[in-house]
Amino acid sequence: MLLFPTFPWKSASAPCYGSAAMTAVIHPDIRPRINSVASDDLNAAERERIHAKSALFAPPEARLADGRRDLVGLSREELATLMTEIGEKPFRAKQLWHWIYHQGATDFSAMTTIAKPMQAKLAEHFVVSRPTTATEQTSVDETRKFLFRFRDGQEAETVYIPDRREDRGAVCISSQVGCTLSCTFCHTGTQKLVRNLGPAEIVGQFMAARDSYGEWPSPSADMPRYLSTIVLMGMGEPLYNYENVAKAMRIIMDGEGIALSRRRITLSTSGVVPMMDRCGDELGINLAISLHAVTNELRDQIVPLNRKYPIEELIAACRRYPAASNSRRITFEYIMLRGVNDSEADARELVRLIRDLPAKVNLIPFNPWPGSDFQPSTRQQLAKFANIVMDAGFASPIRTPRGQDILAACGQLKTESERQRRSATPEA
Numbered sequence: 001m002l003l004f005p006t007f008p009w010k011s012a013s014a015p016c017y018g019s020a021a022m023t024a025v026i027h028p029d030i031r032p033r034i035n036s037v038a039s040d041d042l043n044a045a046e047r048e049r050i051h052a053k054s055a056l057f058a059p060p061e062a063r064l065a066d067g068r069r070d071l072v073g074l075s076r077e078e079l080a081t082l083m084t085e086i087g088e089k090p091f092r093a094k095q096l097w098h099w100i101y102h103q104g105a106t107d108f109s110a111m112t113t114i115a116k117p118m119q120a121k122l123a124e125h126f127v128v129s130r131p132t133t134a135t136e137q138t139s140v141d142e143t144r145k146f147l148f149r150f151r152d153g154q155e156a157e158t159v160y161i162p163d164r165r166e167d168r169g170a171v172c173i174s175s176q177v178g179c180t181l182s183c184t185f186c187h188t189g190t191q192k193l194v195r196n197l198g199p200a201e202i203v204g205q206f207m208a209a210r211d212s213y214g215e216w217p218s219p220s221a222d223m224p225r226y227l228s229t230i231v232l233m234g235m236g237e238p239l240y241n242y243e244n245v246a247k248a249m250r251i252i253m254d255g256e257g258i259a260l261s262r263r264r265i266t267l268s269t270s271g272v273v274p275m276m277d278r279c280g281d282e283l284g285i286n287l288a289i290s291l292h293a294v295t296n297e298l299r300d301q302i303v304p305l306n307r308k309y310p311i312e313e314l315i316a317a318c319r320r321y322p323a324a325s326n327s328r329r330i331t332f333e334y335i336m337l338r339g340v341n342d343s344e345a346d347a348r349e350l351v352r353l354i355r356d357l358p359a360k361v362n363l364i365p366f367n368p369w370p371g372s373d374f375q376p377s378t379r380q381q382l383a384k385f386a387n388i389v390m391d392a393g394f395a396s397p398i399r400t401p402r403g404q405d406i407l408a409a410c411g412q413l414k415t416e417s418e419r420q421r422r423s424a425t426p427e428a
Helices: 020-026 040-055 076-085 092-102 116-125 199-213 238-253 273-282 296-302 311-320 344-354 379-391 416-424
Strands: 132-138 144-149 155-162 169-172 227-232 265-269 286-290 330-336 359-365
Touching: 040 238, 040 273, 076 092, 132 199, 144 199, 155 199, 169 199, 199 227, 199 238, 227 238, 238 265, 238 273, 265 273, 273 286, 273 311, 286 311, 296 311, 311 344, 330 344, 330 379, 344 359, 344 379, 359 379
Parallel strands: 169 227, 227 265, 265 286, 286 330, 330 359
Antiparallel strands: 132 144, 144 155, 155 169
């Protein structure tokens, strides 16, 4: 494991990359790498490679052992096809959609606009399920963390973060069981990728959170929502599971069901450049970038994905992102690590990187977790960094850590069962 602030690649002739001395060498211009994936042909080939790798971690079929199919996570077209297969008219799909995603019903007998014989027929062939809530914890600051168990026994964590000022909040959803990125400051990244989550499991997290708060039926457009936004910032890299994430978000955005606006959904990526364009074109949801460093040299170390898609390519993809505008700015997330990436020179280089983008910066105090080797930046250094970014015209709020007492804060998600298995393993 990489240890900070003592860098294994630091020597007397090579000062820390977060220092002003090294800044003078590297920061003026980030030199393009030889193997750029700038061309459309290479991006297309890389997307195919990502899809092929994603298939290796495919979720299990959404079907019970008795053969019944789960209706959650299916598109309208798939629902209509299933109705035809059991000898029913396709309009039944519209009825089911309303009951599943607008009313939140899980029992066919509660679907009162459907005749009882039809209810029985549906129950014979299908289920409307949720992930099982293995544990549910509420922090002293009212943040709520769920450990959800899926049909094959795998688990992932979801967090609801209520707004401090208004009756609304964000549901932080996971897209994978574990993570493949291995960012050195992230607790979640220490759990290896097990598999992708399917559409039913992704949508199911939001629906189960709604169950917990009793927010059914779906509020209409002019009504306030307690669970008002979704952030794909939980376990996993969403763009490495794009097909399942995209299908789940289309279900959530459908105006006759959950009906959450694309403006209320934010996808966070560490920078899977070839998939960013597709996400912008097809979904048009908000984009957040887990940046955390302003030089390739440092980002290669703490966000290893940077070795494949370096900063200059990442920023270029941000410039292309079609949903970005002054009213829908790209969010750059920046974990503040003491003595690593928090110098005033780093702040000035960050401003230079994003200077021509509709952007804001979330400065995130590092949330310590058991076994981590980083320390949070001091309040004084946080303030200095934030002031430089704000003086350049970018909003740069310092995020208040939430749910720390239940390990629900940014970078802390890691399933409790995995922790328990690890702690139960005897020392070699």
